[in-house]
Amino acid sequence: MVVQSVVLKRTFELYKEEYEEAALRVLNSGWYILGREMAEFEEKFAAYMGVKHCVALNSGTDALILALRALEIQPGDEVIVPAGTYIASVIGVTENGGTPVFVDMDAYMEINVDAIEAKITEKTKAILPVHLFGQCSQMDRIKEVAKKYNLWLVEDCAQCHGSEFDGQLAGTFGDIGCFSFYPTKPLGAMGDAGAIITNDDALAGRVRLLRNYGSKIKYHNEIRGVNSRMDEIQAAMLKVGLKHIEEGIESRRRQAQMYMEGIKNPKIMIPPVHQNVYHVYHLFPILAKNREKFQEYLSQNGIVTQVHYPIPPYVADCYKDWGYAWSDFPNAQRYAKQELSLPIYAGLPDEEVKYVIDVINRY
Numbered sequence: 001m002v003v004q005s006v007v008l009k010r011t012f013e014l015y016k017e018e019y020e021e022a023a024l025r026v027l028n029s030g031w032y033i034l035g036r037e038m039a040e041f042e043e044k045f046a047a048y049m050g051v052k053h054c055v056a057l058n059s060g061t062d063a064l065i066l067a068l069r070a071l072e073i074q075p076g077d078e079v080i081v082p083a084g085t086y087i088a089s090v091i092g093v094t095e096n097g098g099t100p101v102f103v104d105m106d107a108y109m110e111i112n113v114d115a116i117e118a119k120i121t122e123k124t125k126a127i128l129p130v131h132l133f134g135q136c137s138q139m140d141r142i143k144e145v146a147k148k149y150n151l152w153l154v155e156d157c158a159q160c161h162g163s164e165f166d167g168q169l170a171g172t173f174g175d176i177g178c179f180s181f182y183p184t185k186p187l188g189a190m191g192d193a194g195a196i197i198t199n200d201d202a203l204a205g206r207v208r209l210l211r212n213y214g215s216k217i218k219y220h221n222e223i224r225g226v227n228s229r230m231d232e233i234q235a236a237m238l239k240v241g242l243k244h245i246e247e248g249i250e251s252r253r254r255q256a257q258m259y260m261e262g263i264k265n266p267k268i269m270i271p272p273v274h275q276n277v278y279h280v281y282h283l284f285p286i287l288a289k290n291r292e293k294f295q296e297y298l299s300q301n302g303i304v305t306q307v308h309y310p311i312p313p314y315v316a317d318c319y320k321d322w323g324y325a326w327s328d329f330p331n332a333q334r335y336a337k338q339e340l341s342l343p344i345y346a347g348l349p350d351e352e353v354k355y356v357i358d359v360i361n362r363y
């Protein structure tokens, strides 16, 4: 049996007619940018999240860049980020000239909340937790620290649509929540897309200006902006996806449950999940000491897996000048060396999950 790590066509086929109808509706409308579809998606996503504003953008990376720009993060400012994350979390900081200050990971593969305070200096302006793999971070404690030091709280929600901490949705704890709708994410478009959510009128207004050349009225450019609008087609795709988001999360959670109950191999470690978190399993990470050998074994049995992420941002080539060593963040280093993501997505057949479990248990 061959098991791909993700097959987007299967997710599409779950709601094929709705997607096709929505795409044709936009094509036939003759209106492709800054139109009704985007406005409706913004309204629906804000309602789903229970917040006042959603501003639809081009990508999750842009959401992070423009969120921090709206908060006026600039050269000299420090932003606290987890050491083990996707590089886009850090790009949001560096594109504004800010300096990321890394905090190591904990046993849950989240930012180590106990280590945040020691990293705060006079230059610290914001904390940027990343709800990695679909698991919302321990937001009560992170919020407490942000409040104590009067810091902005910006959430990287690129992997955690629908995830909750203590019954509250990820993205609604901070000043601004940044989402990606990259096709593989728990809510995915059919191309690049992203958004920010916030309850702050002024912040929402600023991001709205920033995404459209800095202008509200055509040719009246109030601030220095960029072009980062969500296409009408993507907004229409996302309206279909949002309608079915719970089904997608439920199937991911069921697959994760199957892995957790089924995998019984002492060579494979499944990281713990917080009890007070509703995990949406954007990914299903496991840890294996000799990962390359294990990945090769899976591959020989037809199972395709991915690593999230083999090179943490603090040692990325593009940030070499910071001079970090791999061992500066031992947990992030360990996860980069041992993590492997098993297939998980809406539309993945149970037989394939069972096959993966079986192959792992025979390793």
Ligand SMILES: *Cc1c(COP(=O)(O)O)cnc(C)c1O
Pocket: 059, 060, 061, 062, 085, 086, 088, 089, 130, 156, 158, 159, 179, 180, 181, 182, 192, 193, 194
């Ligand atoms: C996907 C992702 C992003 C970036 O989103 P894009 O839409 O691909 O630009 C940012 N942060 C994290 C944690 C992500 O997984």
